[in-house]
Amino acid sequence: MSLASPAIDTVFAALGDPTRRAIVERLAASEATMSEVAAPFAMSLSAVHQHIALLEGAGIVACEKRGRERWCRLDPRGLERVERWVGERRRLWERRLDALQLYLASGTAGTKTKKKRKRP
Amino acid sequence: MSLASPAIDTVFAALGDPTRRAIVERLAASEATMSEVAAPFAMSLSAVHQHIALLEGAGIVACEKRGRERWCRLDPRGLERVERWVGERRRLWERRLDALQLYLASGTAGTKTKKKRKRP
DNA sequence: TTGATATTTAAGAAAATACTTAAGTATGAG
DNA sequence: CTCATACTTAAGTATTTTCTTAAATATCAA
Numbered sequence: 001m002s003l004a005s006p007a008i009d010t011v012f013a014a015l016g017d018p019t020r021r022a023i024v025e026r027l028a029a030s031e032a033t034m035s036e037v038a039a040p041f042a043m044s045l046s047a048v049h050q051h052i053a054l055l056e057g058a059g060i061v062a063c064e065k066r067g068r069e070r071w072c073r074l075d076p077r078g079l080e081r082v083e084r085w086v087g088e089r090r091r092l093w094e095r096r097l098d099a100l101q102l103y104l105a106s107g108t109a110g111t112k113t114k115k116k117r118k119r120p
Numbered sequence: 121m122s123l124a125s126p127a128i129d130t131v132f133a134a135l136g137d138p139t140r141r142a143i144v145e146r147l148a149a150s151e152a153t154m155s156e157v158a159a160p161f162a163m164s165l166s167a168v169h170q171h172i173a174l175l176e177g178a179g180i181v182a183c184e185k186r187g188r189e190r191w192c193r194l195d196p197r198g199l200e201r202v203e204r205w206v207g208e209r210r211r212l213w214e215r216r217l218d219a220l221q222l223y224l225a226s227g228t229a230g231t232k233t234k235k236k237r238k239r240p
Numbered sequence: 241t242t243g244a245t246a247t248t249t250a251a252g253a254a255a256a257t258a259c260t261t262a263a264g265t266a267t268g269a270g
Numbered sequence: 271c272t273c274a275t276a277c278t279t280a281a282g283t284a285t286t287t288t289c290t291t292a293a294a295t296a297t298c299a300a
Binding site: 009012013015016017018021024025027028029030073074076079080082083086087089090092093094096097 | 129132133135136137138141144145147148149150193194196199200202203206207209210212213214216217
């Protein structure tokens with residue numbers, strides 16, 4: 001029943017493949033059955049099935065069986081986790097850059113890192 | 121001289137590997153030389169070198185040689201592209217969900233998709 | 241029931257990745 | 271110049287991933 005979200009590792013690995021990103025792209029437009037998803041690809045249905053299973057395991061896609069068809073749709077929570085992971089790291093680094101800018105602008109550069117130095 | 125940014129494909133593939141994400145994580149904290157980056161990992165320096173080269177090729181990390189050391193730091197633009205790609209798809213799908221909610225709430229459900237239907 | 245459709249599963253070939261070791265090159269210190 | 275440090279590069283092995291074919295299973299329709 002998978003209450004815990006899949007390891008972020010799994011999520012990134014899933015998006016690492018171009019076919020799977022194309023599937024995400026397709027499902028961003030609308031939900032679709034497996035055959036519909038598979039149609040544009042030059043590979044067997046079985047291969048696409050495996051890709052979808054992987055996306056499902058990563059929490060990026062959620063599927064539901066209706067009759068003999070499997071309807072697939074995007075699970076925004078999977079993508080959200082990627083955004084958060086990437087965004088957090090980027091902002092962490094950018095804040096550091098900003099701090100450096102301030103530091104350099106303050107004219108303290110070249111003084112090793114003493115507290116403040118009242119100019120002599 | 122690489123004016124164009126690397127294919128989004130390359131960027132996602134780069135982040136698909138756990139070691140490389142750990143490197144990103146490390147560099148989000150501060151820039152570092154290759155040896156410093158490599159230190160915590162249980163693999164050869166050569167392997168880490170290859171990972172860093174790949175991250176560089178993907179535009180996620182930017183390096184600069186100072187003397188005999190190679191200093192590496194995060195290039196926020198690489199991560200930003202991932203955020204954008206993922207965010208755009210997620211929002212596209214979520215907007216569609218919202219529209220569906222509205223549609224269902226409007227009491228039009230079950231009427232196939234005619235324009236509006238003034239209630240009879 | 242019988243046949244067609246829509247997956248699903250299993251097993252293995254093929255291709256791509258991640259690592260290793262070993263042998264380079266470049267730079268700094270003495 | 272000589273030695274040690276800090277990477278770099280090349281080549282090959284190992285593992286992982288992707289994709290295929292073939293043989294199920296499940297559902298629908300007549």
